Amino acid sequence: xxxxxxxxxxxxxxxxxxxxxxxxxxxxxxxxxxxxxxxxxxxxxxxxxxxxxxxxxxxxxxxxxxxxxxxxxxxxxxxxxxxxxxxxxxxxxxxxxxxxxxxxxxxxxxxxxxxxxxxxxxxxxxxxxxxxxxxxxxxxxxxxxxxxxxxxxxxxxxxxxxxxxxxxxxxxxxxxxxxxxxxxxxxxxxx
Amino acid sequence: xxxxxxxxxxxxxxxxxxxxxxxxxxxxxxxxxxxxxxxxxxxxxxxxxxxxxxxxxxxxxxxxxxxxxxxxxxxxxxxxxxxxxxxxxxxxxxxxxxxxxxxxxxxxxxxxxxxxxxxxxxxxx
Numbered sequence: 442x443x444x445x446x447x448x449x450x451x452x453x454x455x456x457x458x459x460x461x462x463x464x465x466x467x468x469x470x471x472x473x474x475x476x477x478x479x480x481x482x483x484x485x486x487x488x489x490x491x492x493x494x495x496x497x498x499x500x501x502x503x504x505x506x507x508x509x510x511x512x513x514x515x516x517x518x519x520x521x522x523x524x525x526x527x528x529x530x531x532x533x534x535x536x537x538x539x540x541x542x543x544x545x546x547x548x549x550x551x552x553x554x555x556x557x558x559x560x561x562x563x564x565x566x567x568x569x570x571x572x573x574x575x576x577x578x579x580x581x582x583x584x585x586x587x588x589x590x591x592x593x594x595x596x597x598x599x600x601x602x603x604x605x606x607x608x609x610x611x612x613x614x615x616x617x618x619x620x621x622x623x624x625x626x627x628x629x630x631x632x
Numbered sequence: 633x634x635x636x637x638x639x640x641x642x643x644x645x646x647x648x649x650x651x652x653x654x655x656x657x658x659x660x661x662x663x664x665x666x667x668x669x670x671x672x673x674x675x676x677x678x679x680x681x682x683x684x685x686x687x688x689x690x691x692x693x694x695x696x697x698x699x700x701x702x703x704x705x706x707x708x709x710x711x712x713x714x715x716x717x718x719x720x721x722x723x724x725x726x727x728x729x730x731x732x733x734x735x736x737x738x739x740x741x742x743x744x745x746x747x748x749x750x751x752x753x754x755x756x757x
Binding site for chain 1: 637651659662665669683713735739
């Protein structure tokens with residue numbers, strides 16, 4: 442078992458413990474901080490697994506997430522955050538999730554083992570072609586960026602559309618006065 | 633056999649925790665946090681799938697990019713760049729979704745004065 446594997450398992454355990462505390466914490470603020478810790482753990486795992494671009498993005502996104510959530514939680518105190526009282530419903534949920542865990546775990550063991558990706562197998566797929574011809578075809582030495590901005594540029598366009606829509610949606614939900622209210626008020630002012 | 637699948641299993645466990653929070657908790661902020669955990673777990677799983685033992689980041693140095701021979705040895709030791717590129721997209725989309733969910737939660741709290749799902753469901757208007 443290599444150093445990377447040990448560190449990875451330790452960080453994964455950290456993430457799982459952090460998310461369990463976030464799930465069961467009585468205080469919303471500490472739950473938010475725990476989710477922030479989980480995201481930071483993910484950023485370190487990104488660095489460990491050779492994805493510096495992802496680590497940078499994850500840290501920036503994490504800071505923004507935690508800032509947004511703390512802003513919401515700090516000013517709005519709320520005392521109700523325990524689980525549903527209905528024990529039968531909770532037992533059913535736990536049973537279903539347990540079955541999901543067992544079936545999913547069985548499915549995971551049938552995947553190609555960790556550390557030997559499809560890229561290294563007999564049928565390497567599209568990634569090997571990108572790695573072989575990336576510099577010559579695109580001219581970028583960063584393969585993540587050449588996939589993101591050239592080979593899969595339409596995906597990135599779709600992503601930009603999704604972000605644009607979510608920003609517009611947040612603005613529409615959060616603005617103080619709706620368009621119809623503003624029109625009505627300006628009419629009142631004229632009369 | 634089991635050890636090689638252990639990181640996948642832990643990522644799956646993280647995903648199940650997120651799903652549990654989404655289904656079983658009744659505080660809207662908790663549910664949003666559950667969606668965030670679910671998001672992290674799925675991104676992590678995709679990243680784990682692309683890792684190669686002792687792999688380097690898929691960024692070639694100028695010396696490696698100089699000739700096709702050095703580039704081939706680099707490509708034989710690099711991790712898979714495709715999951716990384718798609719997860720990069722997914723992380724940012726996760727932030728957009730979280731912002732949208734949080735703004736809905738703010739409006740609900742403004743209207744009903746609570747984050748409790750069951751009480752919001754009982755109230756009218």
